[in-house]
Amino acid sequence: MKALILVGGFGTRLRPLTLTLPKPLVEFGNRPMILHQIEALANAGVTDIVLAVNYRPEIMTAALKKYEKEYNVKIEFSVETEPLGTAGPLKLAEKILGKDDAPFFVLNSDVICDFPLKEMAAFHKAHGGEGTIAVTKVEEPSKYGVIVHKPDHPSRIDRFVEKPIEFVGNRINAGIYILNPTVLNRIELRPTSIEQETFPAIVKDGGLHSFDLEGFWMDVGQPKDFLTGTCLYLSFLTKKGSKKLTPTSEPFVHGGNVMIDPTATIGKNCKIGPNVTIGPNVVVGDGVRLQRCVLLAGTKVKEHAWIKSTIVGWNSTVGRWARLENVSVLGDDVTVGDEIYCNGASVLPHKSIKANVEAPSIIM
Ligand code: GDD
Ligand code: MG
Numbered sequence: 001m002k003a004l005i006l007v008g009g010f011g012t013r014l015r016p017l018t019l020t021l022p023k024p025l026v027e028f029g030n031r032p033m034i035l036h037q038i039e040a041l042a043n044a045g046v047t048d049i050v051l052a053v054n055y056r057p058e059i060m061t062a063a064l065k066k067y068e069k070e071y072n073v074k075i076e077f078s079v080e081t082e083p084l085g086t087a088g089p090l091k092l093a094e095k096i097l098g099k100d101d102a103p104f105f106v107l108n109s110d111v112i113c114d115f116p117l118k119e120m121a122a123f124h125k126a127h128g129g130e131g132t133i134a135v136t137k138v139e140e141p142s143k144y145g146v147i148v149h150k151p152d153h154p155s156r157i158d159r160f161v162e163k164p165i166e167f168v169g170n171r172i173n174a175g176i177y178i179l180n181p182t183v184l185n186r187i188e189l190r191p192t193s194i195e196q197e198t199f200p201a202i203v204k205d206g207g208l209h210s211f212d213l214e215g216f217w218m219d220v221g222q223p224k225d226f227l228t229g230t231c232l233y234l235s236f237l238t239k240k241g242s243k244k245l246t247p248t249s250e251p252f253v254h255g256g257n258v259m260i261d262p263t264a265t266i267g268k269n270c271k272i273g274p275n276v277t278i279g280p281n282v283v284v285g286d287g288v289r290l291q292r293c294v295l296l297a298g299t300k301v302k303e304h305a306w307i308k309s310t311i312v313g314w315n316s317t318v319g320r321w322a323r324l325e326n327v328s329v330l331g332d333d334v335t336v337g338d339e340i341y342c343n344g345a346s347v348l349p350h351k352s353i354k355a356n357v358e359a360p361s362i363i364m
Contacts, residue, residue, distance in 0.1 A: 016331030040115030052089030108175030130207030145173035
């Protein structure tokens with residue numbers, strides 16, 4: 001089978017992390033976000049993956065070529081010279097996606113779930129329509145694409161409304177599709193939106209169906225959601241009894257849902273968890289308290305620091321007795337001084353924080 005992952009966009013909502021790495025390469029659960037998708041596609045029998053890229057393609061190509069062997073898939077880069085939106089990239093990759101009559105998957109690169117792709121493909125085949133969208137329920141539908149059903153049909157979509165201003169429903173597009181190659185005939189090679197142009201057109205012809213996602217789902221394209229998504233993902237791993245998690249028998253693990261890379265070192269008398277990921281080569285000093293946070297590779301947390309609801313960017317240093325909370329995000333190579341308090345600080349790469357950040361703000 002074939003698949004295309006939409007990897008473009010500038011990832012501005014995940015700044016300052018995306019000032020250093022393209023969004024799909026930012027580690028989620030200690031692995032580049034996009035690896036979760038490549039792995040799921042490979043497990044569903046996909047052999048040809050197109051990565052639709054426009055933002056810093058050279059970094060992406062270098063980082064991802066090596067996964068071809070690991071997952072036994074062919075990864076091709078389809079590079080846009082101008083951002084083609086969410087539909088244009090499908091047309092650009094028409095040679096690959098349309099090479100046979102079989103349907104293909106399309107994934108947004110920033111969504112995390114259990115990826116029931118095999119079930120979705122079987123469902124798509126069974127209803128015989130032109131496309132299937134995975135849907136999930138959310139409490140705040142306005143930042144997503146909302147789908148509305150025909151009252152007389154369990155899965156046929158009646159309306160697709162991207163980012164509705166008024167409430168039309170709470171079942172949203174989860175950013176995972178399976179489409180017949182005929183959809184490519186509906187798309188022109190220009191910047192165009194699958195949500196605003198292609199889906200409404202298929203809906204009009206009665207060919208778009210929804211597939212209900214079971215379990216967790218999150219678009220992790222912004223810091224607050226990245227943290228929530230991390231909690232959901234770690235809980236999911238706990239439920240599965242995954243070996244990826246640090247055993248709760250470790251004396252420093254508190255409340256479970258903790259994932260620590262084997263190369264990280266943890267000091268004495270720490271209290272870590274629940275919902276923490278600690279990346280490669282991280283050094284955590286004595287007496288540190290960590291909860292609901294992400295420490296990316298190479299960070300250093302000094303003694304007695306207290307970190308909650310925070311993403312600490314690569315190679316950053318958090319000082320002794322520092323306190324970070326309320327969706328603080330440190331970019332790459334940031335230094336937070338001893339005893340400093342950060343409340344919702346978003347700190348650009350290579351900065352040094354020497355005074356308290358009392359209220360949420362961007363530090364540049
Ligand atoms: N190649 C390419 N080119 N990819 C792009 C471009 C582009 O010009 N613009 C955006 N993308 C990619 C992004 O990298 C992302 O993977 C995907 O397309 C969706 O873009 P986002 O910017 O993340 O959109 P969103 O989160 O506001 O909304 C989308 O996702 C929601 C689910 O998370 C829509 O598909 C909504 O309908 C949906 O509910
Ligand atoms: Mg998104």
